Every structure is written in C-alpha cells, then in structure tokens.
Amino acid sequence: MTLPQPYRPDPRILELGDAFYDPVSAADFPGCTERFWNAAAAGEVGLTAVDRARHFCRFEPLDGNLGQPLALRYHGHQFRSYNPDLGDGRGFLFGQLRDGRGRLLDLGTKGSGQTPWSRFGDGRLTLKGGVREVLATEMLQALGVDTSRSFALFETGEQLERNDEPSPTRSAVLTRLSHSHIRIGTFQRLAFFEEVADLEALVAYCLEHLYGEPADAGATRLMELVTERTARLAASYLAAGFVHGVLNTDNINITGESFDYGPWRFTPTWDVTFTAAYFDHAGLYAFGRQPEAIQWNLAQLAGCLALLVDDHKVLSDQLQRFPELFHRALADALVRRLGIEAGAEAEDRDLARAITQALSASPVEIDRFFFDWRGGRRAVEEKWSGEPFERLAQLLAGREQPATHAYWSDQKPCSLHIEEVEAIWSAIASDDDWSPFHAKIAAIRRMGEAMAQG
Numbered sequence: 063m064t065l066p067q068p069y070r071p072d073p074r075i076l077e078l079g080d081a082f083y084d085p086v087s088a089a090d091f092p093g094c095t096e097r098f099w100n101a102a103a104a105g106e107v108g109l110t111a112v113d114r115a116r117h118f119c120r121f122e123p124l125d126g127n128l129g130q131p132l133a134l135r136y137h138g139h140q141f142r143s144y145n146p147d148l149g150d151g152r153g154f155l156f157g158q159l160r161d162g163r164g165r166l167l168d169l170g171t172k173g174s175g176q177t178p179w180s181r182f183g184d185g186r187l188t189l190k191g192g193v194r195e196v197l198a199t200e201m202l203q204a205l206g207v208d209t210s211r212s213f214a215l216f217e218t219g220e221q222l223e224r225n226d227e228p229s230p231t232r233s234a235v236l237t238r239l240s241h242s243h244i245r246i247g248t249f250q251r252l253a254f255f256e257e258v259a260d261l262e263a264l265v266a267y268c269l270e271h272l273y274g275e276p277a278d279a280g281a282t283r284l285m286e287l288v289t290e291r292t293a294r295l296a297a298s299y300l301a302a303g304f305v306h307g308v309l310n311t312d313n314i315n316i317t318g319e320s321f322d323y324g325p326w327r328f329t330p331t332w333d334v335t336f337t338a339a340y341f342d343h344a345g346l347y348a349f350g351r352q353p354e355a356i357q358w359n360l361a362q363l364a365g366c367l368a369l370l371v372d373d374h375k376v377l378s379d380q381l382q383r384f385p386e387l388f389h390r391a392l393a394d395a396l397v398r399r400l401g402i403e404a405g406a407e408a409e410d411r412d413l414a415r416a417i418t419q420a421l422s423a424s425p426v427e428i429d430r431f432f433f434d435w436r437g438g439r440r441a442v443e444e445k446w447s448g449e450p451f452e453r454l455a456q457l458l459a460g461r462e463q464p465a466t467h468a469y470w471s472d473q474k475p476c477s478l479h480i481e482e483v484e485a486i487w488s489a490i491a492s493d494d495d496w497s498p499f500h501a502k503i504a505a506i507r508r509m510g511e512a513m514a515q516g
Contacts, residue, residue, distance in 0.1 A: 262370060
C-alpha cells in the first residue's frame with residue numbers, strides 16, 4: 063500500500079519559454095458531473111483533498127502551479143504523412159508536480175476546449191471516448207504497460223455531433239496524469255523551423271527533468287534513452303495483446319510512456335494483422351507491425367537530433383539497437399505475464415519464441431492462455447494439446463511457481479475486448495447505468511493485484 067504523498071507543484075515547463083506553448087483558457091462547460099476519480103493516483107501526488115470539479119472541470123489553477131493552462135506546440139507524421147498544423151487542439155497542460163519517487167508528472171487534458179491548434183474542431187471529447195480511455199489505461203496498468211493514467215473524468219452537459227458515432231452524443235473532459243507529454247512531434251516542429259537553440263533547450267529539459275540525467279549529456283544520450291524506452295513500450299503492447307491504433311509521431315511520448323487512446327483494441331488472438339482503427343486500411347498500425355511503426359517514428363527523432371550532432375552515425379547506431387532491445391524486452395514482458403522468475407536471457411528468448419509460435423498457431427484467446435498457464439502450470443484441457451504447446455510445456459518444466467491469488471481460481475480471465483467495451487457504453491448511453499463500468503474497473507484492478515502478487 064502506497065502512503066499518501068504531499069503535494070509538490072513544480073511547473074518546470076516554464077523554463078522552456080513561450081516558444082513552446084500558447085496560454086489558453088478552458089471551455090465554460092454547462093455542467094460538471096464526476097464520472098471517474100482515480101483516488102490512488104491522487105494520493106500519489108497529494109491531491110486527495112482538492113475540490114475536484116473546481117480544478118478538473120472548471121480548471122481553476124492549482125496552488126503554486128501554472129497560472130494558466132498551456133497548449134503545447136508540435137508537428138508530426140500521421141500515417142507517414144507530415145503535418146505541420148498540429149498542436150494541442152483539444153487539450154492543454156494544466157499543471158506539473160512531483161510524485162513520491164520524485165518524478166516530474168504532467169496533468170494534461172483531453173476535451174477541455176478550443177486552442178489555437180483546434181483547426182476546425184470543437185475541442186471537445188465525447189463521453190464515450192472518455193469512458194474508453196479510462197478503461198484502456200486501467201487495463202494497461204494492470205497488465206504492466208507503462209501508461210498515462212486517467213485521473214479524472216467529468217461529464218460536461220453538452221451535446222456533440224460526430225460522424226463516427228450516433229449523434230448528438232454526450233460530452234466529457236478527461237484529465238490524464240503522465241510522465242510528460244513531450245512527443246517526438248515536439249522535436250519535429252523545432253527541426254522543421256531549424257530552431258536549433260530551442261531544440262538544444264528541449265533536449266536538456268528532457269534529460270534533466272524526465273530522465274534524471276545531466277542536462278548537458280547531449281542529444282546522443284537522449285537518443286539512447288528514448289530507444290530503450292520505446293523498445294520496451296513496443297514489447298509491452300504485444301505482451302498485453304494491445305493495439306494502440308494510431309502510432310503517429312505526435313502520439314509517441316519521449317519517455318516511452320503509452321498515451322492518447324483513440325480507436326484502441328485488445329486483439330482476442332495472436333493475430334499480427336489485427337487492426338484497431340477502421341481507417342487504417344493498409345494495416346500500418348496492425349498488432350504485429352507496432353514495433354516497426356515505433357522504430358520508424360524513432361528514426362524521425364534521430365533526424366531531428368541530427369541538427370545537434372556532428373557525427374550522424376552515432377544516432378544511427380542507437381537506432382539500429384532497437385530490434386535487439388525489443389526482442390529482449392518482449393521476452394522479459396512475456397515471462398512477467400506468465401508469472402515465473404526470469405531465467406538466463408537465452409532461455410527466456412527461447413520461451414518467448416515458443417509462446418508466440420504456440421499462440422500464432424492456435425485460435426485460443428491470449429488472455430485465456432496466460433490465465434491457464436499462470437506460474438508455468440499447464441491446464442489439462444484439449445485446447446492445450448498439440449506440438450506447439452508440448453514444446454512450451456517442455457521449456458517450462460522446472461520453472462513452475464505457485465499462483466496464489468484467488469483471481470487465478472476464477473472461472474475465466476478478466477479481458478477487455480470490444481464487445482464488452484460496447485456493452486459497458488450501451489448501459490450508460492441507454493439507461494445511464496454506470497454499474498458495469500465501475501464493476502469492470504474493480505475487476506481490472508483485482509487482476510492487477512493478482513499479477514503483482516503471483
């Protein structure tokens with residue numbers, strides 16, 4: 063159990079200066095009905111006793127923090143096409159603060175109103191989109207993915223028109239707690255305009271405040287750190303069976319933390335072609351192509367940092383490390399989800415290959431597999447017979463560990479496939495019944511406890 067921490071405001075973003083952001087104001091919403099509050103996250107940053115609606119729906123400044131919200135500026139590649147007209151279009155940075163570990167965290171919003179970067183958008187978030195993001199972040203955190211956390215969700219009393227869901231639809235504003243939302247696209251904007259001094263300042267900011275490194279460690283060191291973190295991110299997506307859906311450069315956090323959830327899904331089976339976004343016709347961001355997508359984005363970061371490095375080969379060398387780092391991280395992530403102790407690297411890599419080969423050759427659900435085989439045990443069922451699973455059982459012999467949490471004796475695993483998400487939303491949309499939503503969060507958190515305890 064984590065003890066409540068003191069509130070430690072630390073708006074470091076102001077060090078960068080106004081070339082990086084635009085001061086904005088939150089929309090004046092007609093209503094503020096709390097739909098979700100992350101009490102655990104609030105305790106970690108000393109915000110348990112705040113007036114929630116006042117600060118996370120009306121967005122009145124927190125004590126000692128930013129006096130006005132800031133919409134961050136950035137560019138980005140969207141499905142490999144460069145877009146210089148991006149930026150925080152329906153969100154802003156509301157505040158920065160330290161957690162009990164001393165990490166600098168951001169409170170950022172989604173659906174808080176129009177900014178200079180809204181283009182033709184209304185700056186709003188649908189309530190369904192907010193519900194989906196809360197569910198995604200809760201599930202990913204439980205599965206061990208480094209993710210932003212949904213901090214607060216308020217329904218705002220507006221009716222929105224959308225082309226991709228029945229309209230009018232209800233509106234909401236979401237606050238996220240994240241380890242920064244500086245993106246690869248933030249670097250791309252500075253490189254686009256050849257603002258070398260600001261690029262150097264951003265590198266120093268990220269090194270010192272996001273990685274705890276010397277501010278003058280340099281662009282190559284930052285590239286090394288981001289390569290390692292994003293390789294782990296890609297591996298964690300696959301081990302969780304997760305498909306982000308839109309891995310554009312403006313959606314890749316410089317700390318390797320997953321964030322900004324739109325058309326996400328969990329793939330039921332190990333199907334490398336499974337896509338989340340209905341508009342991803344080419345499967346660019348399909349389940350199995352996510353590591354490739356993230357490495358491509360990382361190459362765009364290297365291109366930006368090349369403005370600061372004389373020998374470009376050192377950046378290329380870091381980029382070439384990505385595949386090996388990814389495969390090592392994937393083995394680690396699969397071993398953790400299986401609930402056994404890490405072994406020698408070669409053994410764990412063999413085990414990871416056996417897991418992915420068995421799942422690729424079988425129609426069984428990913429969640430069912432990790433549930434039934436938790437701790438290296440082997441459930442005696444027909445679906446686990448056959449050569450791929452026989453090979454897996456051989457590799458696990460002698461590595462079994464007891465799964466002690468009561469969750470592992472349930473009838474079935476906790477999953478979050480699209481049908482269940484739609485059912486949760488249907489109860490809200492038709493009857494304003496939030497009980498399935500809260501019940502699902504409780505079930506996800508119970509699974510997270512089991513994953514942590516064994």
